[in-house]
Amino acid sequence: MSQKVYEDMLREAGVKPTKVRVAIMSFISLNHGPHTVEELHENSSVTCDLVTVYRAIGLFEKHNLIQSCDFRDGQLRYEYNPEGGDHHHHVICRTCHAHEVVPLCVPDKWRKILGKLGYSDVSHQLEFFGLCRGCTDSG
Numbered sequence: 001m002s003q004k005v006y007e008d009m010l011r012e013a014g015v016k017p018t019k020v021r022v023a024i025m026s027f028i029s030l031n032h033g034p035h036t037v038e039e040l041h042e043n044s045s046v047t048c049d050l051v052t053v054y055r056a057i058g059l060f061e062k063h064n065l066i067q068s069c070d071f072r073d074g075q076l077r078y079e080y081n082p083e084g085g086d087h088h089h090h091v092i093c094r095t096c097h098a099h100e101v102v103p104l105c106v107p108d109k110w111r112k113i114l115g116k117l118g119y120s121d122v123s124h125q126l127e128f129f130g131l132c133r134g135c136t137d138s139g
């Protein structure tokens with residue numbers, strides 16, 4: 001039973017695995033986003049209200065299971081935050097809001113610097129904004 005994987009994932013992170021949370025966690029880790037809370041609500045295999053999804057997302061973020069991405073269109077988006085693995089950022093078109101994965105991160109130096117400042121368990125948010133090819137061509 002594959003749901004068990006997500007139950008364990010939540011439990012290990014210290015989040016109580018309710019049906020809705022397991023459904024959202026499985027969707028978000030199987031489908032690259034980032035997704036808005038509304039999208040997660042629409043795609044949840046378990047019926048629930050939007051507030052429940054907001055709460056689940058808040059919990060996931062607090063426990064570092066997901067990260068938020070700010071595309072500056074007034075809506076935060078969320079995606080799975082795999083440990084070590086597939087960490088990446090995005091480039092977003094300022095005009096049409098298309099986005100692509102940018103498979104890089106800032107150099108690891110910040111860990112040392114922030115460690116010296118006394119910070120632990122640091123997360124970061126980094127998105128790139130530009131004009132995509134389509135929008136450049138159409139002027």
Ligand SMILES: [Zn+2]
Pocket residue numbers: 032033034079088089090101
């Ligand atoms: Zn992504």
Ligand SMILES: [Zn+2]
Pocket residue numbers: 093094095096097098131132133134135
């Ligand atoms: Zn564009």
Ligand SMILES: [Zn+2]
Pocket residue numbers: 087088089104105106124126
């Ligand atoms: Zn990064």
